[in-house]
Amino acid sequence: MVGAGPTGLFLACELALAGVDVAVVEREAVPSGQSRGGGVNQRSAEVLAMRGLLDAVTERAVPRESVGGHFAFLPVPLDARPWRTRYPDGIMIPQDRLEQILETRLRELGVRVRRSTELVGLVQDSDGVEATVSDGRVRGRYLVACDGGHSAVRKLVGADFPGQAGTMAAVSADIELASAGETVPRTVGHISTMMRPGGGYWMMLHPLDGEGGRVAGYRAVFGGPPQAALPRTAPVTADEVAAALTAVHGPDTVLARLRWGTRFSDAHRQLAQYRHGRVLFAGDAAHIHLPIGGQGLNLGLQDAMNLGWKLAGVVAGRSPEALLDTYHDERHPVAARVLATVRAQRVIAFPSPEADDVRGLREIVMDMARLPDGNEYLAGLMSGLAIRYDLGDPDPLVGARMIDLALGTQDGVTTVSALLRAGRGLLLDLDAPLAPVHEVAWGVDRIPARVVGSPVGTDVGAARVLVRPDGYVGWVGREPHERPDAALARCFAGSAQEAPALLG
Known part of the structure; x- marks a missing residue:
């Protein structure tokens, strides 16, 4: 396993649970400590419940109001209750806390992540894969790439990663505030209430920790003319974040510390094939898109859930190798659908300055979302609850998620x-x-x-x-x-x- 983000850690847990000998290598010396993905959606909450992890996740979640989901930040809450889930609001948990929970479970299953270990080469043959890493070699029957959007495995394999380059630029950062103006959210409500324009910028700001109004840590996601002009590799600076905060929330909102920051775009790409012989891809190594609504984190967790039991069955000799092909067959269409959905949200949420006609589109989509059937459709789409795999049986239950009766x-x-x-x-x-x-x-x-x-x-x-x-x-x-x-x-x-x- 290459990569110790949520996808790699969860997949390693799945394999270890099944008794498979698994090695996890990670280039970084320590966990990132970054909030990144905003939380787990309703289907991922169900997935975590299936493995007994949900209580630990809930304990470390960010408190939030029960306000429903969203599509393109529109001010119409999406209600997932018609999909018969126990977790209609999903769970807001910063990605670093989720990674800590998953790595703790992995250690309980007897596996430790090999950190400061970089993949530099790989060769596969009819029996397995030999990976050359910075401190030696690792050989296994299969290798799974969970090493993110800039996947080293993808480059070494020469996997085709078609898609489009980004057309917008923005920043995601974890920050601490010395003081907060009146417009700064003190609690986590519907995402539309946390979005605010000002001074040519847009910004989503929400608390990460603290209670009773004593909030120190925030997640800030923002964009404006300065971000559009800076290269993707330019470091995010405290002055840059402070300028955006002042523009959107006024001079009373003062930055105390920038914990970390990164730049992102709306680039979208997806592997043509998730399996290359004995090398498989999951999470951001297989698909990238604009990070909106935590879709990437949840796609990765559910990739891991789909692949884990199949790979374990093949390694244990219970299932033939052909079962691994069903991983691509089932998950590739799901990610393709998410990429299309994210692109649609991009148009509505971040229209270009000359796109006045998008206002009409926004009104139409909001009207549709207010209708019970339209709301249910969008809630199923955004929550992952509507996923139904084609298993060759027309029965409406077959291929759909089992209700947690x-x-x-x-x-x-x-x-x-x-x-x-x-x-x-x-x-x-x-x-x-x-x-x-x-x-x-x-x-x-x-x-x-x-x-x-x-x-x-x-x-x-x-x-x-x-x-x-x-x-x-x-x-x-x-x-x-x-x-x-x-x-x-x-x-x-x-x-x-x-x-x-x-x-x-």
């Missing part, structure tokens, strides 16, 4: 997410007598259960449900006698070859 089992009341914490697949028998759990095939556990009352509903309209380790439905049986043999093979072998015989 409360279930009564022989061992008591639990939830779907709790049953997925071991990283194994589930065959839920919802119409059979309660009985002990047993493995059926492909690392899947058969669990007789009864749906009980829960905030997300009491029914899925099926007697049997096959749930993949990443929480997506692989098959449904409308009748108790229906068998998932072919679906098991399709989900866990990558083809509809004959599966091992199942019990009942």
